[in-house]
Amino acid sequence: MASIDHVYRYAQPSTLEKSGAAPTLRLVAQSQASDSQRYFVGRLNQPLVAALGLRAVSNLVGTRFYIPPNMRARLIAEADPVVTVSAGRVRFEGFSACCSAYVRHDLAADSFEAEHIQPGTTNVDFGTDMRAALATVRTNDALHLAVDEQAVELATATESVIERKVPLPLRWIRGFAEVQSHLVGMAHSTTLKTIDAQRFLRAVPRAQADHEQWLVTTGRSVRLSPRARKDAVMVRGTQRLRVLEPLVAAARALEIWFNDEQRSSAWVLNFGTQRLTLVLNSEPWRGFSGDGQVLTDVTASQAATVAAVTAQLAWQSDIDSNALSGATGFDSDAVTAALSTLAAQGHVGFDLATQRYFHRVLPFDLGLIERLNPRLKSAQTLHDSGAVTLRATDSGYSADVRSDSVVHRIDIDPTGARCTCPWYAKHQGRRGPCKHILATQLAIDAQ
């Protein structure tokens, strides 16, 4: 599995400091080469919810829901959550180690009283000790939150600097981009009140349940049924929902969203001013990174619009595409397509609650998303080697793509793209275009 050695460098570990009238949750951000950064200082209004949410994010990041049969159990070098601070939101997000589940805890402006905000995206040190410390937070505690690098005063002693080299799988990084396309395509399915949500989650088997199940409303309850139903939410690997169980009692409601095409689901715990979003891919053994929905966006040629939209990004917590359209002079569709491309590159995320994108720049080498995508690389190789024979048809294009010893036939028309390869036969485009379709698109772009 391709990975990069990502070095997390922190001036000191994150702590929950209990001195003074109110404890302070000091999340230490990754040290930059430049001057130390102070992202956020403020007071949380619902400390217990924030603590539960952060524990959930941290727990999920350290969990592997699926272990391939031939994989030797080894220490999971935990990646740290990514935090994005903007004027209107503080967001913590991360993936499970198996990349099949994504979690984000959003703190809206009403949930904190900020003393200092410096927009930015960074990693924060978040280990088991931090989780243990958060378990001590109670409802009635006042809690301050600080997200900063602490490099100036506290970490002058070099020995206190923490460096953790974590082999971050590229799929983990690619997932950040891929999950946005899942979120964009989601429709609201149902909302459960707190107690109904609790009952539902308590009825979910604790054991691993990887078979297909559909969420159905039956009489006075919501339950999971193994029978396929039209317009119902499909979920596999329901053990992943256990992440929500410790939080649900504190929530106002559980909103359930479903992407019918990609069969992924989002489970949003609404706490009023805070929201925890858990996104599950359709199969627990399938990482978001392998879906390749973003590949079409990455290959799409809309450089001018993307550049214009990028110039307008300034850590907005809600990006208004109409306003962007006015500012850039491009029409709304072009702006939306550009935002989709930027999401594919990891520059923006998507918020289900507001149905809008938000700006954040992931603290990783984002070029890797594009450069090292195996399907895109294979497509580029096919294109560069002249394996694509393109023909224009009445409705679009037809192409023969020679790959290994066989020739695949690709048809692209306004209804979509089709290929004769096994990948397409199996997934029918639900997991993004195959390398042959991508190679054909590259050939069309090159014309």
Next chain:
Amino acid sequence: MSVDLTEKRYQKLVRTRTPSDCLKFFVGMDNKERRRFAAVAQTTYRLVDAEWRNDRGQKTPLLGKPFHEQVNNARVGLVATATLGELKKLRWHQVPTDGFVVDIVRELRPPWVNAWVQHLSETEPFAYNDIRQLIDAGLCQKPSGDAYIIGMIEGLPGWRGRASPWDRDIPLAERIRAMPDIATEDVWRLFDIEGTRDASLSSYDKYIGGKIGHWSGALLELSNDGTLSRDRLLTASLDALARDFAQYRSGWFSRFHEALQPTLEERAARADQYRHLLGSTIPPTVAFALQALTKLEKAAMFVTDDSPQSLAPALQARAKSTVVAALSLLNKTAKRRPAQAAAIKQLSVAALIHERADVQAKALDLIDTLGGVDNDELAASVNAYANGIAPSLHERFNAMIGAEASFAAVPDQSASSAVPVVKAIEPITAFDDMHREFREVLEEPNEPLRVERLLDGLARCGADRPSDFTKTMGPLRKRAHAIVKRQAGDSLQLQLARLALAFASDARSITDSSHDTIDTWLAQTTVDQHNGQYSFAVCFARRSEQLLRRVRLGNRVGMLSAPTDSRGYVDAAVLLSRYTDYVDNGLAVCPIDMTLALLRLAPENRSAMASHDPSNDEFVQAIAFACGRDLPIGQTGWLWVAASCARTPYAPIPAVAAAFGMGLPDAGEHAAYDVRCARAKYMSWHWLTVTPTISHNVPSNYVATLFHLSNASKHNSALMCGFGINMVRWCGTIWPLQLDAFFSHGVCHSSPTERVANSAIIGFLEPLLEAHVPVGAMGCTLIILNLASIDPAEKSVALEALIAAVDDERLDMRSLQRALITLFEHEHIPLGRWTKALTDLSRLSTKHAEAARELIEGCLDHDPAASPRGIGGLLELLYELSIATDTPPSKPSALAYLAAVTGGGKLKKFSAKLLALSTASNDGP
């Protein structure tokens, strides 16, 4: 010295001397010189290693040292000349044994030692002892990171690692005492680290420690002799529990904490830690903390903090005992601190989320004890839980909130009921459509009717080859070849791949092997290639082979047995029309195809066919016979056996049985089933007998009878429906009119105590979801068996089948009761599993609650003394359902059972309650 000469000298050293001599060879060299020699060292290693591998049985070569010693000598050169990058690529078995790494590092002082040791600690679980020797010799720094400590868990006791400097007989505690840095540093890090699936304190003490000493025992000993601080151990174990390690691994820390036997004073000093653990995400940790706090409470040493809020997570635990203990603790706290009574009352409402009536009753008790519902806010909080309140508590609940609670209206039936919708299956008529369908079905052959439609499409238009057939078929051919070559996975996918390969290949050879032609394939289809015996996969293959032959001859006629509707039936008129096409074209029909066509004959539209002139054609006569026309039995046995199965699937046809039945089940005589359970000392199992019993070979065209081969000796019935769920699904379409034979096969192979990935049992259960499928004796047994399965997938499909059967009124309740009574005997299935499943069923609607009630009541017709353990839980559910449906027990057998119950416990308690209900009902209002 020239390299050539040095090389020869080195190789001679490797062949004939010791590792020390080899090391001396490198001692005088500087880094550069050693690097120049790296290629020689690597070549020499590869050479002697290859010789050793090739001559495994020969311990000593003709010249020099034994092979394994030569290899070990060569390893010295390999390590001595390597760069750090090369060392990182070395596998652990390529590093010298017997701790010789220490000598190499000591003599050569390589610059990479710290980085290499760090790398080893992170990647090589066997390296702990070698690393430790290097540390003890002062040759390297102790590695940072968790992996080194995880290596210590198994390395320090001498369990893992090939060069342990310690004798395994030396107790672990003694080893720790001998190495002060371990006692002062490393041991404490054990409490910070979770471990992995392979190595953790939990798994070590459970699986290995018994042989060479537990970690917990060693730490206790070191605590007792003062080497380790007892106070610190107590605190560190609680700190570890706060880290939310996985349940299995966190269990070690709670057990260890209790093994230290903390005094009440020690517990009191850590009351805050215990309280924080109540918020743990690990249920046993919550229970552990609650037990500790309860002990303090009993000793009047537990002083709650300013709020009882810390108990909130425990009140919503799934474990009954945890919630009850939390409620008890709150009760005591309220007595001691009356000022907190209101807050405690509000808090205890959360326990009403629990599913058990007795837990809900305890929560209501506490609310009552603390003054009852005395304000609107509390009433609203309590009322919010109304939906889940047990029926037996409804009256009390209403009285408590002073109004009619908003118990949700229970629908008459669940939303899962479905009016059977029969859809016609449109055949494939174009080559391109067939080609696309083939590619897709080959990837996911999980819909058997789609597979049948594909085969029919292939038969109809496979001969319409496009001009670029070879090129067009390339991707299908390549994919099919890969599946055939793999020879693994689902039987149905393999069969389809072979068909695809044969169809898409111009040459007669269908795989790389020149022997694997269509002809040899035909020869092989007398037995299943997977299991070497006859199976339905063979039926599938034989029919496919015949189909392909017709296609290759340029014929364009559909399959006789291709289903015409979504239930899997073949319309009689369509069948006759298809057959006429064959006759008109002078084509022979595959016997398997004819048999399947008859077995799939639709129950509708038969009367018209029965009156149709059967002519002199035996197959047409068989169709007419199957449709109900009385005709003399013909000569072809398998044809008339199939026709008799289609004609009256549940009644014998003596004429067919006499002429061709050979005493076989479902060959003129309907099969009868009997399920029994058996117990042995350590085992319990169920088995099925079918009568008539199969006493000799079954003709391969007696397809319906083949399901009963489980009765035949020397036949592994598990393989009859092939490998994988998709072949099982296809087998479910063989005889859709009478699925008992198919379900009986599922009963034979259900194993509720096992969990398997992609269980094929689900394939047996799925037809029970269909509204047109009657649920008879075997269907009921299959459902009851799998309701108790530990596999969530099997259980959920069985429950869904039961829900659907109740909704659609397809259930034979008496058969369901008999199945449950029979399986009460299965000692390995706790009764609680059925109680849980029936509770889930009863929550859906009044109709389902009534069905669950009727089922349980019907099972109470045996001697109470012979009741299985856990029957009390089932009676408790019956009591709740009797109240919910307002139907007290009334069956004489059930009342006799309840009256005969003696002793105590839940069984007696609910027997008395049920009898009281019944008596009250009889007495009238």
